Amino acid sequence: MKRYGKILTDIAMLALFLYLMSYHPGMGLRLHAILGIILFALFILHHFLNARWYAVLFKGQYRFRRMIMTVSDSLLLFAMLSMMVSSFMISGLAFPISFLPVAFYWRDIHVMSTAWGFMLMAFHLGIHAHSFLSKIEAKMGETIFGYVIYLLELLVLGVGIYGFLQSGLWNDMRRIPQSLPPLPDALFYAQYMGIIGGMCVAVHGLLGVVQKIKKFDKK
Secondary structure: OHHHHHHHHHHHHHHHHHHHHOOOOOOOHHHHHHHHHHHHHHHHHHHHHOOHHHHOOOOOOOOHHHHHHHHHHHHHHHHHHHHHHHHHHOHHHOOOOOOOOOOOHHHHHHHHHHHHHHHHHHHHHHHHHHHHHHHHHHHHOOOHHHHHHHHHHHHHHHHHHHHHHHHOHHHHHOOOOOOOOOOOHHHHHHHHHHHHHHHHHHHHHHHHHHHHHHHHHHO
C-alpha cells in the first residue's frame, strides 16, 4: 500500500509541477500560488514516505550510482526549498493580505530554482529508469528488437536535447531574463516530457558506461 502511495504522490507531483511551469499571464496568479502550495505539500509527503533515505544516509558504501543519486537528490531538495522561499517572498503578487514587500529579484530566483528543480527531477527519474531500461535491453539482447530499442533511445535523446535548447531552460538556469511567447498546451507538455525522456536516456547511458568500465577494470 505504501508503494502505491509513493507512486501516486510522485505522479501527482510531476503533473502539478509541469502544469505550474506552463504558467503564463491569463492563467491566474492566485490559482498558480494555491497549486504551488499543494505541490510543496506533496513534496513534504514524498519525503515523509521516503524517510528511509535519511535514515541510511550515513550508512553503507557509496558506489557511483548511490553517490550521484545522493548529490542530485540533495541539490533537488535545495532547489525545491529555494522555490518555496522565493514564492513566499513574492506572495504579495498573488495575495493582497501578504505582509511582505515584493522584491522582484525573488521572481528571478523563483524562475531559476524552478528550472534547476525540473532538470534535477528529470535526472532523478533517469536514475530510477536505468534498471527498467537495462532489463528491456537485456531481454531483447542482440535481436532486431534490441536494435529498435537502441534507435528509439537515440531518438528520445535527440528530442530531449532539441526540446531543452528550444525551451529556454538553459537561460532560466543561469538567471538570464527572457520573454518567450507561451507555447500551446499540447506542444508545451510534449516538449517538456521529451526533455524528461531525453534526460532519462542520458542518465541511463552514463550509468551503463560506468558499469562497463568497472567490469573492464576487474578483468
